[in-house]
Amino acid sequence: MGNRFWRIFIVSVCILCFVALGAAFAQKKVGGGDIKYESKKQGAVLFSHEKHMKVPDTKCNACHTKVFKMKKEAKITEADHKETKYCGTCHDGKKAFAQTDKADCAKCHKK
Numbered sequence: 001m002g003n004r005f006w007r008i009f010i011v012s013v014c015i016l017c018f019v020a021l022g023a024a025f026a027q028k029k030v031g032g033g034d035i036k037y038e039s040k041k042q043g044a045v046l047f048s049h050e051k052h053m054k055v056p057d058t059k060c061n062a063c064h065t066k067v068f069k070m071k072k073e074a075k076i077t078e079a080d081h082k083e084t085k086y087c088g089t090c091h092d093g094k095k096a097f098a099q100t101d102k103a104d105c106a107k108c109h110k111k
């Protein structure tokens with residue numbers, strides 16, 4: 001009995017290690033990962049956590065949870081672009097490129 005027990009024990013430990021390692025790799029994405037907004041009218045928008053976290057001095061609380069919930073749920077309209085809310089909190093033409101300048105639409109909206 002002893003031998004069989006140890007074999008099963010060791011195999012189980014190995015499987016658990018692989019599962020833990022896999023989970024660690026899966027979490028390598030930054031923050032909430034890539035967020036896709038499938039705007040049909042203007043072209044899809046990709047928000048990259050990775051690129052935004054590379055902006056100097058950016059912490060999670062630059063956006064969470066005052067500007068965005070930690071959940072993909074915002075319903076962003078064209079009218080919102082003119083206000084200092086959602087992406088416009090920073091994309092105002094000062095902290096980052098604007099949302100109201102025709103030349104900049106395609107920096108976010110990809111056809």
Ligand code: HEC
Nearest residue numbers: 031032035047052059060062063068069070071072073074
């Ligand atoms: C520049 C703004 C910004 C920063 C900084 C930021 N996030 Fe996000 N995050 C967003 C946006 C935008 C969404 C989507 C919100 C929505 O659609 O309502 C989001 C969503 C999320 C989600 C939910 C993802 C999903 O698929 O539902 C998680 C989790 C998250 N963020 C974690 C983080 C963590 C952790 C950090 C810091 C490492 C961070 N975020 C920094 C903008 C940001």
Ligand code: HEC
Nearest residue numbers: 037038039040041042045076078091099100101102105108
């Ligand atoms: C900083 C990024 C950003 C820029 C720049 C930007 N937008 Fe958007 N826009 C968004 C996001 C995010 C949404 C939400 C898309 C969704 O939820 O489907 C959106 C939504 C829209 C919508 C509503 C789409 C729909 O299907 O209801 C319109 C119209 C729109 N934008 C037009 C524009 C125009 C015109 C410009 C340039 C003057 C522009 N946007 C620049 C991020 C941006």
Ligand code: HEC
Nearest residue numbers: 045047048051055062063086087089090095096097107108
């Ligand atoms: C906390 C401030 C902040 C918020 C909120 C924010 N951004 Fe940005 N974003 C920046 C800065 C700063 C840059 C880099 C400077 C620049 O390009 O003007 C940038 C760059 C970008 C870029 C170019 C780099 C890339 O990822 O290709 C895109 C696209 C973009 N933002 C989309 C968005 C969208 C869409 C939202 C809303 C869902 C958003 N941002 C919200 C600060 C912000």
